[in-house]
Amino acid sequence: MWRKVLRWFFGEMVYDWETWGPRRKVREVLKQLLIQLFLFTVLVTVLFPVLWIFSMALDPRNIDKPLELTLFPPGASFRSFRTVLFEPYRLLCKDPSDVSTCMTFARLMWNSIKVSLGTAVFSVVMGSSAAYAFSRFRFIGRQVGMLGFIVLLMLPGVATITPLYVILSAVKIGQESLRATLLGLAIAYASGTLPFAIWNLKGYFDTVPKDLEEAALIDGAGPLQAFIRIMIPLSAPALAITILFAFMSGWTEFLMAWLFLSDPNRFTLAMALQSMRGQYATPWSIFSAFSIVMSIPILILFYLLQRYIVSGLAMGAVKG
């Protein structure tokens, strides 16, 4: 047990140490010291901003801004986290005079989850279907189609917000226009993530040998079955990347959301963060606590999918 712990922390050095001669030992120790110095310096710079927002979030005094640098401010408490998580957001209310119509963290987060999951599902389903066709079929308009998607990836869309507003307003779902709904937002975000998803997935699908599918087809599977049983499991890393990127863009986008949504009941976390930024009265402790809580789901998703991240970017194959 203790050996396992030692090995986890010290790496292979634990095994080889006994067998090294004294000169090798001195050399390895010196090398180790230099590398540790470097890595530790990097670690400090990585953690500095993170620790700073933590220390601000722990500040109980509810002062606007911090006046000194401390890891644990006097009387540190989790009060701002409690405020962020359980108190209503008075800036985001349907009726400003009635607190019960104000947004709460749970409702903001639920909206964010709906938009982000929607974006991820649209991207991965439509993206993998299109990428599969581009990778496996030879058909009329293939080259033009591929190029079309990459050009759309590069066209900046800043001024397209106005026409998009008009188009999505013209589509009605029941009484409402699609523009003001979370579904409309998810579709709009998906169109932003689709070009990259299609190119990346296509590059990855190209690396999966065709023989596997052919074998499945000979065994009597339909094309759809071959796709689901063979392609999907073998391309898990690229699919994971697509989901991660799409989810992240839905989680953090606020410009379009801010322009399109009008009902505060549909507001998302990113919009709440943006509204706090504009409001000078928001204490930095609240702001920091909110940032931390909002980052946690993304961090968890990132660590869960971490082993796929490098292999999932079809680096090299992306060239097409």
Next chain:
Amino acid sequence: MAATVSSPPRSRTDWGRRLRESLRAWTYIAPAALIMFFITLIPQAYQIWMAFTNFRIQNLRFNIFDPSTWSQYAPSWVWFDNFLRIIRSDLPIQNYNFGRLLLFNVVWTISNVAFHVILGVAIALALNSRYVIGRRVYRAFYVIPWAMPSLITAVTWRNMYDDRFGAINLLLAKLNELLGLNLPTGIKWLIQAIPPIGGLLSFLPLAFYCALVANIWLGWPFMSVVATGALQAIPAELYEAAEVDGASAWQKFWRITVPLLRPAMVPAIMLGSIWTFNQFNVIYFITEGGPLGRTEILVTQAYKLVLQHRLYGIASAFSIVVFFILLIFTLINNRVTRATEAYDVA
């Protein structure tokens, strides 16, 4: 289905099969294509049309589906006037200079990506030795800057550079107190207009270096992760063979590590360049383009043209200009990285 991949069709039946195959392929693509058509392509076409008109706030009532708005609200054609005014820096807004904007955007991209790659590879190399103590712990922490939503990273760094309450000046004050130094503690990081480095680099204000540091912080882990993946794929036998031949560590690095890292790093650099070229969040939240518009990049300028100045026609023309610049930049980038590749093989 792969069996249907065939040489060019010769007879009628071949054409029939090809048509059927195409139809099936396009049904697979249809959902994505439809979304892209309505959400991206039509607005882009609309944007191209706007780019040739003097579309302004009073034309917003114009609705292409409603002919009754046409005569009253339709903008008038100005043809290439918007483009010319953009390039000639002849716009009714302050601190706008196209040449400076473009130069700044390119310098911003190259400096950032260079730091990302050098730092990312150096850190991946340091962590690559099996003997490094605590490498898993380091790796777990090193992902944080990449995993944090860039919106939050940017806002946090903006607060850190605050001249009175920001962590950087507070840290300097703390160092003065602990070590008895006399560092300045009231630097206006983002506002000060006097460039810290004169001469050729005098077009870069202090705020540029601040945004650069923040963007290096959030950008190197991606390069490091890509480099780690590539390093792990290098067979250990290569190094062993080189050792037998008496190669030094330096030689091993340049003859084995660098050439074998390149195939993975080139696409990552291309991707990173496009991301950095359009790094909206960092510039918009940290420097807001200031001081005096000197840290504005193309996308933040385009955004301001729409939402601040409401010059829709000019903003549309601006997006098209940005597209062509990005296209040229990518082509040059592609050329340069490929050229070096060929040089190394030879």
